[in-house]
Amino acid sequence: MLVNLDTKKIWFITGSQHLYGEETLKQVKEHSAEIVKGFNNSGKVVVEILDKGLATTTAEVTKLLSDANNDPQCIGVVAWMHTFSPAKMWINGLTQYKKPLCHLHTQFNAEIPWDSIDMDFMNLNQSAHGDREFGHMVTRLRIKRKVIAGHWKSEKVQEKLGVWSRVALGWDDWQGAKFARIGDNMREVAVTEGDKVEAQVRFGFSVNGYDSSDVVNEIKALEPTKVEALVKEYESSYNLMPSLLEGGEKRESLYEAARIELGLRAFLEKGGFKGYTDTFENLGELRQLPGIASQRLMADGYGFGAEGDWKTAALLRASKVMNIGLEKGTSFMEDYTYHFGAEKSYNLGSHMLEICPTIADDKPSCEIHPLGIGGKEDPVRLVFNGAKGPAINTTLVDMGNRFRMIVNEVEAVEPLADLPKLPVARVLQDPKPNLEISTEAWILAGGAHHTVYSQALTTEYMEDFAEMAGIELLVIDADTNIREFKDKLNSNEVYYHLFSNKL
Numbered sequence: 404m405l406v407n408l409d410t411k412k413i414w415f416i417t418g419s420q421h422l423y424g425e426e427t428l429k430q431v432k433e434h435s436a437e438i439v440k441g442f443n444n445s446g447k448v449v450v451e452i453l454d455k456g457l458a459t460t461t462a463e464v465t466k467l468l469s470d471a472n473n474d475p476q477c478i479g480v481v482a483w484m485h486t487f488s489p490a491k492m493w494i495n496g497l498t499q500y501k502k503p504l505c506h507l508h509t510q511f512n513a514e515i516p517w518d519s520i521d522m523d524f525m526n527l528n529q530s531a532h533g534d535r536e537f538g539h540m541v542t543r544l545r546i547k548r549k550v551i552a553g554h555w556k557s558e559k560v561q562e563k564l565g566v567w568s569r570v571a572l573g574w575d576d577w578q579g580a581k582f583a584r585i586g587d588n589m590r591e592v593a594v595t596e597g598d599k600v601e602a603q604v605r606f607g608f609s610v611n612g613y614d615s616s617d618v619v620n621e622i623k624a625l626e627p628t629k630v631e632a633l634v635k636e637y638e639s640s641y642n643l644m645p646s647l648l649e650g651g652e653k654r655e656s657l658y659e660a661a662r663i664e665l666g667l668r669a670f671l672e673k674g675g676f677k678g679y680t681d682t683f684e685n686l687g688e689l690r691q692l693p694g695i696a697s698q699r700l701m702a703d704g705y706g707f708g709a710e711g712d713w714k715t716a717a718l719l720r721a722s723k724v725m726n727i728g729l730e731k732g733t734s735f736m737e738d739y740t741y742h743f744g745a746e747k748s749y750n751l752g753s754h755m756l757e758i759c760p761t762i763a764d765d766k767p768s769c770e771i772h773p774l775g776i777g778g779k780e781d782p783v784r785l786v787f788n789g790a791k792g793p794a795i796n797t798t799l800v801d802m803g804n805r806f807r808m809i810v811n812e813v814e815a816v817e818p819l820a821d822l823p824k825l826p827v828a829r830v831l832q833d834p835k836p837n838l839e840i841s842t843e844a845w846i847l848a849g850g851a852h853h854t855v856y857s858q859a860l861t862t863e864y865m866e867d868f869a870e871m872a873g874i875e876l877l878v879i880d881a882d883t884n885i886r887e888f889k890d891k892l893n894s895n896e897v898y899y900h901l902f903s904n905k906l
């Protein structure tokens with residue numbers, strides 16, 4: 404498991420005050436406990452929600468939010484105002500609070516009991532105005548948060564809280580995370596670079612450089628039995644092409660690929676890294692560009708970015724954490740080549756090698772082919788088509804004065820024909836609203852050619868994530884219109900010039 408879910412908790416805090424007497428507060432407490440139980444039993448929220456009781460005074464609010472900050476298990480707070488909780492009481496706590504915040508705007512009671520409703524009922528069920536008082540203060544303090552409105556038993560509300568809980572887990576995973584940039588950057592490439600110091604300030608993870616010899620040293624120290632065992636695992640997991648089978652002319656390359664995977668794993672485990680980048684220009688003594696190694700490491704939850712792309716490696720790692728327990732997969736991706744059809748156009752996503760098999764539609768085949776660049780030995784890779792269905796492509800770019808996230812909603816479709824000579828994993832995509840508008844908007848926004856491609860996550864995840872990170876989000880979806888998109892780019896320039904921490 405990527406993250407030990409038992410060690411992560413969400414805190415549920417219910418706001419109130421002492422105006423209504425002890426009997427009302429007792430009921431408020433009971434209702435909160437029942438709501439927490441309802442969410443925990445919904446199967447939608449990925450970690451346990453802890454009922455942290457009532458906050459009825461400035462001192463209680465401040466202590467609870469300060470404790471939430473300092474508890475390493477707490478990944479975020481859900482706040483709900485069952486009754487009216489004067490929001491000046493929340494200022495001290497909220498100004499100190501640093502973790503993700505979700506404002507649940509619900510009411511314990513669902514339908515109005517028309518025959519029996521009286522002032523006692525009105526005094527108890529008043530989140531309609533209590534939550535507005537709280538919301539005013541959070542907005543006035545310019546604190547980004549998710550607001551979820553609706554009855555707590557409804558599946559939609561539970562799902563939204565479920566999304567937020569996964570995103571909070573991904574955000575928590577970034578805090579203190581380490582990413583290894585092996586061999587620095589592909590020479591002269593711009594978009595894979597960026598301000599690593601600012602990334603650490605804003606996102607909480609660090610990126611540092613390593614040499615390919617750090618991996619090669621691990622390869623040299625490998626026990627041959629482990630290599631043998633991994634080759635057997637390749638044989639049982641994938642369809643091997645004949646030259647890679649026992650006695651085949653490229654059999655030794657399969658062993659070398661296994662050695663590279665084991666060496667990389669040992670390097671990542673020893674260094675406590677959650678992801679890495681490599682680049683085909685700086686492989687040193689590595690005999691192959693890591694292909695099957697990177698593909699399988701991604702499948703195990705490591706972040707990966709090719710050609711030194713540390714932002715995509717980090718975003719992929721967070722996405723893998725958000726993806727925990729969901730059916731479909733997430734991969735590193737590149738917009739590779741287009742199909743301009745008479746009726747409709749498509750984007751073929753792929754990479755030189757490194758596409759994660761969690762998005763495969765079938766058992767991958769394990770193949771070896773020349774790479775054509777880099778001057779190394781032919782690398783072993785997994786080849787497959789991506790599964791059909793809705794997906795998103797997400798990129799994180801450094802605009803010089805801020806980070807920007809861009810999401811494009813796409814539909815993965817079956818390739819229009821077989822691809823007998825294409826020796827890499829690929830997924831044919833129908834971007835929304837169509838290829839032309841999608842790519843015009845993407846390019847105007849300065850989006851990278853590398854993305855995190857996910858069939859498990861939706862735009863809502865990335866929206867929550869961008870808010871937790873306090874960064875700009877641009878969405879390209881079925882409603883995107885280029886003129887409006889340009890206006891959005893212009894207005895965001897002004898907004899982020901005024902409010903970005905990095906000026």
Ligand code: MN
Nearest residue numbers: 709710737853
């Ligand atoms: Mn690339």
